[in-house]
Amino acid sequence: MTPGRSDSTQWVVVVPVKRLDRAKTRLAARPGPDRRALALAFAVDTVRAALDCEAVIGVVVVTDDEDVRVAVADLGASWVPDAPDSGLNAALTHGADVVRLDTPGAWVAVLAADLPALRPEELARALDAAALVPRGFVADATGTGTTLLTAGPGADLDARFGPRSRAAHAASGAVALEPGPVPGLRRDVDTEVDLWDAGRLGLGPATGRLLELTTGSEEPV
DSSP: OOTTOOTTOOEEEEEEEOOGGGSOTTOTTSOHHHHHHHHHHHHHHHHHHHHTOTTEEEEEEEEOOHHHHHHHHHHTOEEEOOSSOSOHHHHHHHHHHHHHHHSTTOEEEEEOSOOTTOOHHHHHHHHHHHTTSSEEEEEOTTSSSEEEEEEOTTOOOOOOOSTTHHHHHHHTTOEEOOOSOOHHHHOOOSSHHHHHHHHHHOOOHHHHHHHHHHHSSSSOO
């Protein structure tokens, strides 16, 4: 256990993954099947890192995509359907509600699904910081978005993902977490430049293997 962490702080991570045929449209230069494969690889690497984090007792993926369900179940995560089907924030609220029903007293962390350079120890540092506040968030690499949103027992998740979500979460009363260097946690991937930067940090195995197969290198081109 990391020094300072309470044994009673049990984190369940919620990861939203949209249908793969709708994912990563900003990687428009790549054929549709390649974008689909990358979105799945990003999600697999994100979920694997969360499962390997010592602070996390479980991962719940909110998705309606069958390929995603199979892949995350193989890793040991669980999944629930996007029953609201009313956008990202509604899906996250649903996922958090399921977690709190199944694991009363759990601390809930919502994690973006496109973090292929995430390291388990980065997530652990962020969750240690989050355990000190009722609600917290980690901003993305640009400083305008959000890659992690947390809520302790009894705190409303109040997810406000979307354009300028960092400002929206701060305005809602969530605390901006500063857990030290967590470049993989901040590096979500929407564009080719983002993917190059994630490759510079070091890709997870699923994304690394996919890019090696398609480009002959783990470095995005």
